[in-house]
Amino acid sequence: MKAGTSDRVFSALEKFRMELPSWGFANTGTRFGKFIQPAAATTTEEKFSDAGQVHKLTGVCPTIALHVQWDCPEGIDSCGDLQRFADCYGVAPGSINPNLFQDQHYKHGSFGNPTPAIRERALRHTRDSIEIARRLHSRDVSLWFADGSNYPGTANIRERKRRFEEALKQAHDALSSEQRLLIEYKPFEPAFYHTDIADWGMALLLARSAGPRARVLVDTGHHYAGQNIEQIVAWLLAENMLGGFHFNDRRYADDDLTMGSIDPYQAFRIFHEIRFCEWETGQPPDIAYMVDQSHNLKGKIEAMIQTVTMAQQLFAKAALVDLERLVEAQRESDLVGAESLLQDAFATDVRPALQDWRRGKGLPSDPMQAFQQSGYLERIRKERAEKNARNVSSYA
Ligand code: PSV
Numbered sequence: 001m002k003a004g005t006s007d008r009v010f011s012a013l014e015k016f017r018m019e020l021p022s023w024g025f026a027n028t029g030t031r032f033g034k035f036i037q038p039a040a041a042t043t044t045e046e047k048f049s050d051a052g053q054v055h056k057l058t059g060v061c062p063t064i065a066l067h068v069q070w071d072c073p074e075g076i077d078s079c080g081d082l083q084r085f086a087d088c089y090g091v092a093p094g095s096i097n098p099n100l101f102q103d104q105h106y107k108h109g110s111f112g113n114p115t116p117a118i119r120e121r122a123l124r125h126t127r128d129s130i131e132i133a134r135r136l137h138s139r140d141v142s143l144w145f146a147d148g149s150n151y152p153g154t155a156n157i158r159e160r161k162r163r164f165e166e167a168l169k170q171a172h173d174a175l176s177s178e179q180r181l182l183i184e185y186k187p188f189e190p191a192f193y194h195t196d197i198a199d200w201g202m203a204l205l206l207a208r209s210a211g212p213r214a215r216v217l218v219d220t221g222h223h224y225a226g227q228n229i230e231q232i233v234a235w236l237l238a239e240n241m242l243g244g245f246h247f248n249d250r251r252y253a254d255d256d257l258t259m260g261s262i263d264p265y266q267a268f269r270i271f272h273e274i275r276f277c278e279w280e281t282g283q284p285p286d287i288a289y290m291v292d293q294s295h296n297l298k299g300k301i302e303a304m305i306q307t308v309t310m311a312q313q314l315f316a317k318a319a320l321v322d323l324e325r326l327v328e329a330q331r332e333s334d335l336v337g338a339e340s341l342l343q344d345a346f347a348t349d350v351r352p353a354l355q356d357w358r359r360g361k362g363l364p365s366d367p368m369q370a371f372q373q374s375g376y377l378e379r380i381r382k383e384r385a386e387k388n389a390r391n392v393s394s395y396a
């Protein structure tokens, strides 16, 4: 390892935190069915407990994203329980995700719905979610919409855009001065002809018109195959409109696979763009790094540990790109030289430095091994097996 590598890795790791999704600990499936895991979380409390384990072993996941419909069954009245779980399991509530897609009323959309009463209902739920976030001291309210249509001619696309602008502005008005609204995009699914917020440009326009506290959320799975996501990231950074990520990996569409399992170089390139921007501007970007994955078959806690350790490695590798030399190589149009700087950083094995950093923090040097030896999995498997066999856990 080159001199100074460990220091760079250490200082990068100090800055890196990642939020875990509550829904990633529960049973999930595909539209063809769901295979039940005996150890999957069956309640919100169990999700906090599992997230707490990941945080205890990795030290970098202090918050858990919550989905209102799945984790706050009593709406605002759930806040007391959620705070109790947070205190008990050592992970704080993170981003709050309103659910504007599951209720039967949203068959033809939420903010884009042609019926005013349904749009009003969606806005009420969003305002309640903002209030839940405020009570739980969590800053980000994260919006994803399934709105769209399946057949040409069935929706007035421009009119729906207007409805979105109006509702998002009203939602933005309900924010406190510390809160942010994150707007996520997705090209298709569940709508297959048009999706109202289909790409980053649409999300950017809507975020701009909503107000100054709105930003774009990039879910890495929400792109067409081959799309250059790091370019989107660079543009959003240049516009100061990048609010956060939902990390996952994909082979085909929104596969929700473990981060870095298919294309680790892509996540590395994203982290590189972020660091490059910070280095050039001197402004540390305010970006929420969140996981959005659904491990249908893989053990859920193990998959989260894999994700977090992979993210740390890729973040640390990106910190090894020699930016002074990169700028020089770009200026000289030294193509091979510039590209090699990225490739060399990516090829560096940062795992020994990562282990040293963990030891220095009093954390297990190998979180996966520590988890497998902890007995936690055996205990929850016993405690939850029967409940899971009865399939009492919902998708949430
Ligand atoms: C939709 O595919 C999505 O990425 C949104 O972020 C949802 O909130 C999340 O997945 C959970 O289904």
Ligand code: MN
Pocket: 144, 184, 219, 246, 292
């Ligand atoms: Mn997402």
